[in-house]
Amino acid sequence: MSGDRIDALRAALARSREGATGPRLDAETFLGLRDLIADASGIDFDENSRYIVERRLLPRLRALRLDDFASYYRSLLFGEDAEAELERLLEAVTIRETYFCRERAQLEALRDNVIPEVALKNAESRRVRIWSAGCASGEEPYSIAMYVASRPEVAGWDVQIVGTDLVASAVEAARAGMYRDGALRAVTDEQRARYFTCDAPNAWRLDETVRRSVSVERRNLLDGPPQGSEPFDVILCRNVLLYFGEAARRRAVEVFHDSMLAGGWLLLGHAESLLSMRTPFRPVHLGRDLVYRR
Ligand SMILES: C[S@@+](CC[C@H](N)C(=O)[O-])C[C@H]1O[C@@H](n2cnc3c(N)ncnc32)[C@H](O)[C@@H]1O
Structure with a gap:
């Protein structure tokens, strides 16, 4: 541990x-x-x-x-x-601690480096598929939606973002799209004004367009990708693997590899790395982060 x-x-x-x-x-x-x-x-x-x-x-x-x-x-x-x-x-x-725009630099790198490259590659299909595995109450996939939506290259494309979590109550909370002050602690003033409405003290309603751009389902990521999903361009699994044992980590990496297109990206949390294990992924630098490519 x-x-x-x-x-x-x-x-x-x-x-x-x-x-x-x-x-x-x-x-x-x-x-x-x-x-x-x-x-x-x-x-x-x-x-x-x-x-x-x-x-x-x-x-x-x-x-x-x-x-x-x-x-x-x-x-x-x-x-x-x-x-x-x-x-x-x-x-x-389970530890379900999460908040909007967590590890912001990585989300910015996703927007500025990863999405433009995916857009070039998928110019014909005009599709982008992103999986947030272990999404807790939804702050991560919704943050991804906010960052990806601002990229002109994919405006009007078929962009699907799916979040999955093991815990049913987390998935329900994600679907409800209501958040407390703490969940917004890392959002900018501009993001707060653009994507949230304050319904009551300590109760923020997420913008409906963002909420509808993400689907959330209950699923153990060790059982495989979301049901009926197409291969992903990007998978984020952040602050999940650090709680796993060795065998589960290996299984998760296998699931991600099998669920991803060639050239796809795997983004982990700052405290997580695959460097200590044999994996078919290639480590590459993305901004200040080390991420993985299939
Ligand atoms: C600490 S939260 C991280 C949330 C988000 N990814 C982030 O970085 O802010 C970890 C989440 O992983 C979920 N989780 C743990 N084991 C899982 C599994 N086998 N399959 C799917 N989700 C899992 C937990 O329920 C929890 O919501």
């Missing part, structure tokens, strides 16, 4: 540490839960994260009126509601 990842998870739970009470997650049950989570999502929690998993799942035990984690684990294996509970578990343990 990377130091970045441990820090991110610890920071997310730091406030709940003080005065923590309730049942403790023993080592054996933790291993069972860890395997269930890894099988269902690719996310890998190591022993250092046991306390984090405990704190995140405690509300589920309370909701189900269970006294201990062993009972909770059994309910996930054998309970009548096991499938739905697995979803709630994933909702509880």
Whole structure:
């Protein structure tokens, strides 16, 4: 597990540490839960994260009126509601932190370097296909739409942007297109004025044109690309792989490679890289970033 990842998870739970009470997650049950989570999502929690998993799942035990984690684990294996509970578990343990225009320099490079090149290549088909894998509540694919729409080369083209996420509630939030102040913390004044309407304090409605230009669906990216999708020109999977174990990372890279046109682009988050693994992708510089090409 990377130091970045441990820090991110610890920071997310730091406030709940003080005065923590309730049942403790023993080592054996933790291993069972860890395997269930890894099988269902690719996310890998190591022993250092046991306390984090405990704190995140405690509300589920309370909701189900269970006294201990062993009972909770059994309910996930054998309970009548096991499938739905697995979803709630994933909702509880995933980190879905995101915001509009995150890693702005990379989005600008997408607009200024990648899209013009894709436009030249696709001049005949006049199509662009972009996948935001692990899109959380939609801020990433909608930001992509804002940046890509401003490129004159693809004005009037068939541009499809699809976002996918494992967690159903994140997908619902993305579809709703309503956001709090924090989600807009990195947008410029111009973007705020152009793409958002303030409906009430701390409630921003995303512009309808942007919302309609993106489709969002629930999907485990390890199961493959969005259903019925055509090969992609660009795939962004940012701040997702850093939570995955080695095998899941390899599988994700395989999925991206198989879902992409020759010459396609794979953009990861700043804290992520494929340099430590064998991959069919070619690392290239894009602005200040290292990105990958098929
Ligand atoms: C930290 S957020 C990153 C969101 C966005 N890409 C960004 O960089 O702002 C990670 C997202 O990946 C999703 N995720 C984790 N495992 C996944 C999987 N196997 N398939 C699809 N989404 C996954 C989580 O539900 C979460 O919403």
